[in-house]
Amino acid sequence: MVTAALLCLVRSSAWPQNHSMKNRHLGTLLHLCDPTLPIGSFAHSNGLETYVQSGRVCDATSVCDFVRNMLSNNIKYNDAAFVRLSFEAASSFDLATVILLDQECTALKCPKEIRQASIKLGLRILKIFSKQTKHCLARDYQQAIWKNAAEGHYSIAFGLFASLFNIPVNEALLAFYYNAAVGMITNSVKLVPLGQLDGQQILFQLHPLFRQLAKETLMLERELVGLCNIGFDIHCMQHEILYSRLYMS
Numbered sequence: 001m002v003t004a005a006l007l008c009l010v011r012s013s014a015w016p017q018n019h020s021m022k023n024r025h026l027g028t029l030l031h032l033c034d035p036t037l038p039i040g041s042f043a044h045s046n047g048l049e050t051y052v053q054s055g056r057v058c059d060a061t062s063v064c065d066f067v068r069n070m071l072s073n074n075i076k077y078n079d080a081a082f083v084r085l086s087f088e089a090a091s092s093f094d095l096a097t098v099i100l101l102d103q104e105c106t107a108l109k110c111p112k113e114i115r116q117a118s119i120k121l122g123l124r125i126l127k128i129f130s131k132q133t134k135h136c137l138a139r140d141y142q143q144a145i146w147k148n149a150a151e152g153h154y155s156i157a158f159g160l161f162a163s164l165f166n167i168p169v170n171e172a173l174l175a176f177y178y179n180a181a182v183g184m185i186t187n188s189v190k191l192v193p194l195g196q197l198d199g200q201q202i203l204f205q206l207h208p209l210f211r212q213l214a215k216e217t218l219m220l221e222r223e224l225v226g227l228c229n230i231g232f233d234i235h236c237m238q239h240e241i242l243y244s245r246l247y248m249s
Contacts, residue, residue: 024166025165025166025167025168025171028165028167029162029165029167029171029172029175030175032125032129032158032161032162032165032167032172032175033175033176033178033179034179035179035182035183035186037125037128038124038128039120039121039124039125039128039154040120040121040124041121041183042183042186042187043247043248043249044113044117044121044183044247044248044249045184045187045191045239045246045247045249046070046114046117046183046184046232046236046249047111047114047232047233047235047236047238047239047249048066048184048187048188048191048247049187049191049239049242049245049246049247050235050236050238050239050242051066051235052188052191052192053242054235057188057191057192058192059192059194060194060198060201060202063184063185063188063192063194063198063202064202064205064206066184066188067181067184067185067188067202067206068206068209069229070180070184070232071177071180071181071206071209071210071213072209072213073228073229073232074228074229074232075177075180075213076213076216076217076220077220077224077225077226077227077228078105078108078109078155078225078226078227078228079118079154079155079176079180080155080173080176080177080180080213080217081217081220081224081225081226082101082104082105082153082155082156082159082225083155083156083158083159083162083172083173083176083217084159084169084173084217084218084220085097085101085159085225086098086101086155086156086157086158086159086160086163087159087160087162087163087169087172088159088163088169089101089159089160090137090159090160090163090164091163093137095137095140095141095144098137098141098150098156098160099141099144099149099150101156102144102150102151102152102153102156103150103151104225104226105118105151105153105155105156106151106153108226108228110233110237111233111236111237111239111240111249112237112240113236113239113240113248113249114233114236114249116249117248117249118151118153118154118155119151119152119153119154121154122151122152122153122154122155122156122157123145123152125154125157125158125161126138126141126142126145126152126157129157129161130142132165133161133164133165135164137160137164138160138161138164141157141160155176158172158176159172169218170214170215170218173213173214173217173218174210174211174214177209177210177213177214178210181203181206181210182203185199185202185203186199187247188202190246191246236249
């Protein structure tokens, strides 16, 4: 009965006839930003583990503050900004700029573990999605990586594929922020630990922030790209020498 009712709803005039045409990119976007994508993101805490062991992140409130600050004061000016810039370069089929952005991303990621994590995730997402497009830009970017002209950072690859798959840039950024938050919250639930409902409540509270940051990233001035709260980098570096670790970064 439920299936029949849903089928009737889909076929009814209440469902816009052009709905599927307007949202043809949605399935691909969900795939691209899926937190369970087998690229190894679950193995990285991006310095969160250091904050937890020092006691600075210890409950739902401090987890929410950590995620807000990481998104607003770090990811906005770094990885999310590179998603946008890579998207724009890919939209112009500008391989040279994509490579320069990749090199800049390498230079800005001072902590070794974070730099290595970004490259590992990027190479794996390239391996998955390069098979879903025959566009020469994806192939040429991979060749640049093989020739050591680029590293293959996750944010660069994400923006490139979002463009090649015709995903609107504002939606790609919104999904990117959501994916980043899900990763941090999932790690917090394990590390602090928190209840699963606590994690979902934090995620729901952050929805307005995702939309705000996506808009701000679209308007971000180029000279601001690379800004970072140095505390995040320091905690990432300290993670390398923690006595016990659950995560690779």
